[in-house]
Amino acid sequence: MSELENAIEAILFVAEQPVELSRLAKAVEAKEVEVTTALASLENRLKDRGIVLLKTNHRYQLVTAPNLASVVERFIGQQFRAELSRPALETLAIIAYRQPVSRADVEAIRGVSSEQTMRSLLLRGLVAESGHSQTPGQAKLYRTTAKFLQVLGLTETDKLPPLDEQIEEL
Amino acid sequence: MAYQVALINFEGPLDLLLQLIEKAEVEITNISLAELTNQYLKYIGQLEGLDPEELNGFLSVAAKLAYIKSLALLPQLSPEDAEEMADLGRQLGEYAKFQKAAEQLKRLLQLKEVAYQRSAPAPAFQPPQTSLELTQLQHTYQQLMAKLPKQSTVAMELITIEQATGRLRASLGQRPEMDLDELVGQAGDRQTALVFFLALLELLKNQAVNVIQEGQFQTIRIKACLS
Numbered sequence: 508m509s510e511l512e513n514a515i516e517a518i519l520f521v522a523e524q525p526v527e528l529s530r531l532a533k534a535v536e537a538k539e540v541e542v543t544t545a546l547a548s549l550e551n552r553l554k555d556r557g558i559v560l561l562k563t564n565h566r567y568q569l570v571t572a573p574n575l576a577s578v579v580e581r582f583i584g585q586q587f588r589a590e591l592s593r594p595a596l597e598t599l600a601i602i603a604y605r606q607p608v609s610r611a612d613v614e615a616i617r618g619v620s621s622e623q624t625m626r627s628l629l630l631r632g633l634v635a636e637s638g639h640s641q642t643p644g645q646a647k648l649y650r651t652t653a654k655f656l657q658v659l660g661l662t663e664t665d666k667l668p669p670l671d672e673q674i675e676e677l
Numbered sequence: 678m679a680y681q682v683a684l685i686n687f688e689g690p691l692d693l694l695l696q697l698i699e700k701a702e703v704e705i706t707n708i709s710l711a712e713l714t715n716q717y718l719k720y721i722g723q724l725e726g727l728d729p730e731e732l733n734g735f736l737s738v739a740a741k742l743a744y745i746k747s748l749a750l751l752p753q754l755s756p757e758d759a760e761e762m763a764d765l766g767r768q769l770g771e772y773a774k775f776q777k778a779a780e781q782l783k784r785l786l787q788l789k790e791v792a793y794q795r796s797a798p799a800p801a802f803q804p805p806q807t808s809l810e811l812t813q814l815q816h817t818y819q820q821l822m823a824k825l826p827k828q829s830t831v832a833m834e835l836i837t838i839e840q841a842t843g844r845l846r847a848s849l850g851q852r853p854e855m856d857l858d859e860l861v862g863q864a865g866d867r868q869t870a871l872v873f874f875l876a877l878l879e880l881l882k883n884q885a886v887n888v889i890q891e892g893q894f895q896t897i898r899i900k901a902c903l904s
Contacts, residue, residue: 523795561792573790580791587791594688596779604778616772618734619689653794659782660790668781671774 511537512545512552516569525566525653550662562663563653564637573660589631589658598624599633603655604670607637607648625649633658689731690738691772693720698769705769711749714742741765835868841876849886849901857897 514535519526531546532539546567550560557575561568571579580586591599598621601613613621628634629649637650651664661667687693697716703709721735745765836844848855860877864870877899880886887900 559792568794570792570794573792576789576791576793579793583793583796586789587793588789589786591783591786593779596782597775600775600778600782603782604775616768616775617689618691618738618768618772619731657792657794659785660788660792661785662792668778668785670778 509545509548511535511541512549515542515545516549519560519567519569522568525561525563525568528565528567531567559662561653561656563656564650566653568653570657576660587658589633592624594619594621594624595627599628599651599655602628602634602649603651603664603667606650606664609640609646609648611644611646687720690721690735691769693717693735694738694742695769695773695776705766705773707745707749707766710742710766711746714739714746717742738765836872838872838875838879841869841872842879845873845876845880846885846901849899854898854900857899860899 515531518531518534528539528542532542535542537545546560546562550562553559557572558569559572561570576586594617597617598613601616602608605612610621610625613625625634629636631654632652633655634649635652637648639645640648656662656664659667687696694710694713694717697713697720698705698709701709701713703712718739721739724732724735727735742765845860857877860873861870864873877886877888881888885902887902889898889900890896
């Protein structure tokens with residue numbers, strides 16, 4: 508394990524929120540490529556530990572290992588529970604697998620207005636705005652957040668269960 | 678022909694169609710869609726209170742279904758139109774895929790394996806950079822105190838109803854009668870007057886005093902009862 512890796516670990520330990528790769532690189536005075544490599548090594552080193560490395564959209568965060576949720580909850584005296592309606596789950600699924608997406612993209616798939624469910628997901632901090640599309644309308648685009656990964660107990664969106672890509676052909 | 682139209686909860690036209698397909702246990706094909714057309718129409722016939730925009734979505738899918746059905750019945754129609762038909766099937770397939778994904782997310786949520794982030798913010802106190810003199814601290818303190826509103830009045834301790842009752846009894850022991858204005862005057866402030874008034878009511882209840890008022894807005898006289 509390198510000094511760089513330790514420095515990154517220390518910064519992520521004190522950070523209260525996911526840290527952007529660029530900020531991390533600046534803090535440790537290294538190139539982003541080097542930081543990415545060190546992060547991969549750190550992630551590997553954290554296997555079988557009480558904390559894991561969470562990554563979302565070039566942001567990194569140390570969080571407690573998902574399988575320790577009950578112990579942590581007993582200690583902090585509270586637990587996070589997300590009860591989501593079916594429309595909210597559908598909307599969340601579309602954003603998670605197709606991100607970044609606009610609300611129109613979501614509605615095209617669901618065939619119904621998704622304004623309210625979108626707003627409730629934004630309020631819960633499970634999705635967030637992430638730039639605008641390059642198309643003429645410049646629609647707002649949405650992504651899932653670090654909190655989304657936290658409540659699902661995933662370290663990155665790539666770890667989502669594979670989407671059943673098999674479309675019944677006519 | 679009788680259709681069993683059980684009430685199901687659906688969200689939008691595609692959801693309804695997918696549920697019908699699932700119930701019929703068929704694949705998403707043009708033939709099955711054509712067969713489900715009547716059922717679908719039956720359902721949307723029951724829809725009430727939809728706003729025009731929502732209804733529009735249901736009708737647009739209904740139109741596609743009717744078209745698909747007509748093509749199934751008249752296969753000699755030009756096959757180029759099949760492209761348009763395939764659209765609905767593709768859309769349904771896509772939606773079905775995400776409904777499954779939504780189920781997966783739900784299952785993950787139910788595992789309750791939440792990863793927690795640091796709950797308390799790290800200490801954020803930063804000592805001042807410049808060297809600090811004791812006199813500066815004193816000066817700052819005085820400035821701060823000058824800004825604070827001056828607290829001139831200290832709330833007086835209120836007398837209790839028991840104490841007031843005692844005082845009232847004592848007054849009435851010395852002279853046979855007094856009036857309420859006098860009593861209020863003696864009290865000095867409003868809160869004490871209120872306590873005296875409560876004391877008076879207490880004595881009245883215990884039949885220790887009599888209260889006389891000749892007419893409206895007349896002086897209220899208090900007399901001790903002879904016991």
